[in-house]
Amino acid sequence: MIRRAVRFIDTRAGAAPFIKATLRYVFPDHWSFLLGEVALYAFIVLVATGTYLTFFFHPSLADTVYHGTYAPLRGQKMSEAYKSVVDISFHVKAGLLIRQTHHWAANVFVAAIVLHLMRIFFTGAFRKPRELTYIIGILMLFATLLEGYAGYSMVDDLLSGMGLAIGYGVALSLPFVGGNLALLIWGAPYPGDPSFESRLFIAHVFILPVLIGTLIAVHLTLVASRHHTQFRKEKRMTNRRLVGVPTFPGQAPRSLGLMLGVAGILLLLGGLIQINPIWLWGPYHLAQGTNGAQPDWYLGWLIGALRLVPHFDVTIGSYTLVPNPFWGGALFPLIVMGVLLAWPWLERRFSPQRGFHNLLDRPRDAPGRTAFGVAFLLWVFLIFFAGAADRIYLFLGWSYQEQIWIYRGLVWVLPVIAFFVTRSVCRELQAIERVEEVREAAEAEAQAASA
């Protein structure tokens, strides 16, 4: 019976060779290779929970008045969009669970991409023939940042209003095109045209997810066609020879387990830990704000940069050519993206290694790359950290202004130190290993001689 059905499908689809290839495809067996999979499963959770939320979300800035059960909002004027999210939180079945899971999944999605990127970077997995895969990954990361921003911005609560005001300032600050670009996106000077909400919505639920989904598909296709990289754990693992776990029975259950695990952790977070309680923030009205407002973590580095850049504008006469938010809000992320995109070629410049690289480096095997990676990561992290200087003041009492001045220095000094320290640690480790090898060889020889 089953056999007949299978044959029926096979004669019509000709799928047997494909399935056979899939089942035999080998996967790597180091845990760090699973980080990318975690990101993929977070994305699946995002699409699933997001779809549920679209059933109840009204992407409209039309005025309405809340008459629901939550007393502090009753009688307040708000947009349809905000009200629908309050209703999702208080009334829709499983609404709050799904909403919170969605938001946690977004935070985790970006974190998983960053961890995955670190693994790729520090092991040199981006090298020939995988540069395209890598570039698509970087593009995905930045598309994801936009996707997250659009997501929490369209809720129209107090925090999203403040975040959009900053975004508008950054858009305006782009030299030459800024004014027109901001007008194009917002439709009118801040807070924008009512149609702005539909634009955010369509960007968040259609354009960006489809873009990210497509990039994921291409990314995975490229990964599969070039096969995985591997650490050299045994002699038989070479640049030419692939060792790994087959899809079945090895990898498939493992991936299924991981997917369920990721979904389980995200649902647990969504059920147990409150995230973005918009009913406490209230609706946004022009010129309102709240102390200590911050974007979601993955945009925190931009706030840090905006705060660290000294206050100056580039002006010609009375015309402001480059307003201040440009440096921290636009130039800085572009530099980070540019360096990441260019890295495979930069590296080849400095250490010309042609040829295919299917074997991974351990971080110590490439001291220069590892040192640069640590320094670059630290640079971005310190700028991110500076974005929360007000919290440091509250916890430790260090003057905010002084902190900002200190960070302005540390942001450059510490990465340089980190570069040299990391590089010498890597070299030291290599040297120790060489000594070990020599000793082992000598011991083996001695043993052979005495036997």
Added chain:
Amino acid sequence: MRRARIAIAATLLVLALAAVAYAQLPSGIARPDNEQNLSTQELGAQLYAGNCASCHGIAGRGVAVPGATRGAGNIKGQGPSLVGVGAQAAHLYLTTGFMPLSNPHEQPWRSRVLFNRRELASLIQYVASLGKGPPIPHPRPETGDVSEGMHLFTSHCAGCHQVAAEGGYVTDARVPLIKEDTPTQIAEAVRVGPYLMPKFSKKYISDRQLNSIIAYLQATKQPRDIGGWGIGHIGPVPEGMVTWFIAAVALIALCVLIGERLRGTV
């Protein structure tokens, strides 16, 4: 052996003395010896002379030190004049433990109240008698409207106090949480404007609106945490920490667990 015993005894003695000294420290205020026999007026005047006059001057005229103002609160001299501040300000500053300040450079902060009831009443009365000033207000938050209060609080106060009244940072000053304040203290703070907080006149925030704000602030003492653990009600910063310190750690552990499972099957 004997020496050890002496050492232990000496240590215990020193610790006991330290404990006694420490126990006395918080009551760092000067009290008249014959407190019970003094009238309210006399007690107030004496407590003032002993604890406040060094900064606020004789008869509350302030102690001006020539020169610029100090701190984020723009404090002039050792302490401002108290003439005309009335029972309203005195009640706020004394029942919150803001006063007596140990150092005029410091931002007044909520702390343990060192005076007993009678002392408080007489000091407040004394400060009020220094000049004609506003009395202690009697707000009625039960007549207020929580949702109007939330709207007003967001418009006038949240920029400093954070929308859920969790406090935060403003240019070189801390903004306190408003979780322990009584309705009377909130009403006083709004009218007095302690430290760098602006004072809000009745034209700006009417008594009726003030009742609504207080009603909202009482509601924020028990926020509706329907989503689970509230992680501080300040939004993305603790959320990011949960993402990295809980979620990312759990996911990496999961990867290691699943990844190691198949070790050696290759």
